[in-house]
Amino acid sequence: MDNVSILEKIYKSxxxxxxxxxxxxxxxxxxxxC
Structure with a gap:
């Protein structure tokens, strides 16, 4: 589960x-x- 949260943070960034x-x-x- 920790790996998933890390991946999510990377994707969001x-x-x-x-x-x-x-x-x-x-x-x-x-x-x-202009």
Missing amino acids: IIIIEVNTVLDKIDRSRCNL
Whole structure:
């Protein structure tokens, strides 16, 4: 069970990083449009 919780934490952190990079790209494209 401990292994499962560790995997969940890793997956969540990876998802958060992915979302942050996508948001960063969107912000940059908006700035380019300005």
